[in-house]
Amino acid sequence: MSRFAVIKGKFHRVFFDEKLKSLKQFLRNGNYSSLIILTDSNTKRHCLPKLVDYCNLKTYHSLCLPAGEEFKTLDSAENLWEQLLPVSDRKSVLINLGGGMITDIGGFTASVFKRGIDFIHVPTTLLSMIDASVGGKTGVDFANYKNQLGTFCQPKAVFISTEFLNSLPHDELVSGKAEMAKHAVLNGLETWNEFVLNFNKTDSVKDQIETAIRFKLKITDKDLFDQGKRIQLNFGHTIGHALESFCLLTKKPIPHGFAVAAGMICELFISCKYFKLSEDFFNEQIIFLKNNFPKIIFNETEIEEILSFVASDKKNIGTKIKPVLLKRLGKPHMDKVVDLVTVKESLNYYRLL
């Protein structure tokens, strides 16, 4: 793969460009009436100066939200709309510079402002590079429910400079790698082997990101409105989300990717049971996930609590729990109803691993 790649998605391009020259060019060609950059308090400090410098920006408006998922709310969006009013019209563009929280809320804010103004994502975390910034989902939390308000709306383009990853805490990088592992498992053996081979090689991170994005676009471009194929991207997330909520409840919050890695182990275990595969069918993947992502600690009595989160997952259809299962690498299955007893078994399996 080239070091200066452009991925052509169905709806927009993704530019890999360390010095963001292509963004500079894009803005020049766009002939926008005004340019607004949205950051959180971290990216305002660590990333905005770089972007302004690389793109040689003279005139722009800067909007900033406090860092943290808890600010991805309708109130924050309202605050942004108020600030957008005096500095923008239908020909303005919003650049979302940050992690998934910023690309989600920025995308939402732009997509309904004056019935939609252009927006661009410049993701600054590994997770947002390979996940939130591609696929066209935008959203904010509402009344304590995640992503209850949102749109399906594509950015005009995505620009990726891995230089931004340098300011990222180690845990955040590891968290992003868990979503990469998910993409690899879903994409098949070849991608998985490549993923394992490169896992610790920092000089191949761009290639890894590119592979992950190509895979995600392959899925989402065919299922823009999340009606079919795209559901597979929830692999690891039914149990993962429950573990994440449980950790939040017990005041030991963990990065999203750690929960997903644990969720994948459980859902691989369940896959073996439901598809009558030998117990060690996914052994290599399970051991790799166990060895490379921090273990989530819970005791047997706490499993009931985790199960109650699984039972109330918003991805359930009515009361039916349908985690994404795998028949083999690259072969997801999205229509098996799983019972809570088996989910419990999988959590015990993970706990004792």
Add this chain to the structure above:
Amino acid sequence: MSRFAVIKGKFHRVFFDEKLKSLKQFLRNGNYSSLIILTDSNTKRHCLPKLVDYCNLKTYHSLCLPAGEEFKTLDSAENLWEQLLPVSDRKSVLINLGGGMITDIGGFTASVFKRGIDFIHVPTTLLSMIDASVGGKTGVDFANYKNQLGTFCQPKAVFISTEFLNSLPHDELVSGKAEMAKHAVLNGLETWNEFVLNFNKTDSVKDQIETAIRFKLKITDKDLFDQGKRIQLNFGHTIGHALESFCLLTKKPIPHGFAVAAGMICELFISCKYFKLSEDFFNEQIIFLKNNFPKIIFNETEIEEILSFVASDKKNIGTKIKPVLLKRLGKPHMDKVVDLVTVKESLNYYRLL
């Protein structure tokens, strides 16, 4: 035209059905998990019982907003989302039963709730039947600006029963007819002649509505995102909106259509000037509009105030005023920059007519 027509738009169908049997059928086929009906305080009283009766609804949730454009706000939408949360999921459907205010805010509310749930319009005013309920624009006002937040999102279907018009004040009917007049002028001589012929015939109102909707869909289906062809629908609205705002400011608010009728007279006058047509080129249309819609009263000194509204119209591109002009019936022109002196002249012409 048949008395029981269905118009097939590109994105949805419009059913003409006095007893709403087709809505009953549609809901049965839709297999929705829950049914929510949005009304305002007027339509809750005058229209909801009829809809419930005709469709033989046993289980539904009812949401209600106070009547009046001033409640078409983000706050109202937030209130609706809070009420939707406990009674709906992604497979729910929202029925918007009311005028343009209800179809606009209901469409917006549904289009971003859980990234979009299905919604259906059952317009109850003449204006909303021929205008707001078709074309796929949704929106709420924000920070005192009209429709600042919104989406382009199509209803699953539109159901029209002219029985609802029976509860409508006379002024509201006349207001709707002004938008019909606009469609007729834009559609060409044949439609205009038909419009004039049927203007006062109450027994042909369904045919008139059908003609107006077919025309609007012809335009909007080709320009979903308001980038080109659709702009012609602003005919009469540059000056019309200014007159509407002026009347609001002077505490003598008028129905939207009255302002549009006056705006059309002014913009026909300007068309004659800019396209070097003889002064009586649009005489028939101007006299008809003058004779059939209430005159808006303002004196010469107030014209400056009206002009300031024209100058700040959100449809302007930068400082350029571009009302839709007509070269002849059915031949709109959307790219002439008009100077304020001519706008002033047109307002004086209208005043002395």
